[in-house]
Amino acid sequence: MSDGVIYAGMVPASTAQPGLEKVEWVHQLLAEPGQHIVLACAASKPEPGADPDHLFLGLLRQDIIRDVMFLFHPETGLFHALIAMGSDVCGHPCTVHGGFTSAVIDETTGGLVFSLKKNNKLGPGPAFTVRLEVDYKKPIPAESEIVCTAKVDSVEGRKVWVSAEVMDRPGGVVYASGRALYVTPRQYVEQQANGTKQEQQQPQPQRAAGFQQELQQPSAANGAH
Secondary structure: OEOOOOOOOOEEHHHOOOOHHHOHHHHHHHOOOOOEEEEEOOOOOOOOOOOOOOHHHHHHHOOOEEEEEEEEEOOOOEEEEEEEEOOOOEOOOOEEOHHHHHHHHHHHHHHHHHHHHHOOOOOOOOOEEEEEEEEEOOOOEOOOEEEEEEEEEEEEOOEEEEEEEEEOOOOOOEEEEEEEEEEOOHHHHHHHHHHHHHHHHOOOOOOOHHHHHHHHOOOHHHHHO
8 A cells, every 4th residue: 555545634542433442452552642543433434534545444335344443653653453344354264365464464554654754753755565575373253353553663765664463452362464665756755855955055035134234233222231
């Protein structure tokens, strides 16, 4: 995915609508100080500002998943995708399709890159997935709730490496792990560099002649001393 997807604006987690957070571990995650909701659908009702073409909102509208919520913690730099799955996400009977799991990891890692850019913690311009590695560890049961948590591993110029784990709860059973490489196209970096250079080369605005004379002449208060 591209980090250019439009998420709803961040709001404090305490304002979440009923939905996924009814699950006990979701409630605990939402209660963490500093946790912010990036996108909450709350039983098929996306927040205003959410991208209507977003993949997971489309899956929600088709009842393929039951609910979805994205969280970002600006201080820890962690991004969480919480998903309540339906029964139509299977490859093998009652087991979530591996391609869906990959999409969750791609969405979560991309969501983190987007959130960091939005908070000016990464350089400007959209970033795109150029590599995605996934290791499958345990089958994910259909109609279960999962959390995928992503963190930045390294930043190398235009490249950002992000890792993620899909679990049954934070710190719980790991279903899959992945690593993704995001790259900001060179043109965006060059545009930013050229814009900064032009700003530095612009002449400073001239002060008004009267103001310059005022600075050169001692004030009445100074003359009195």
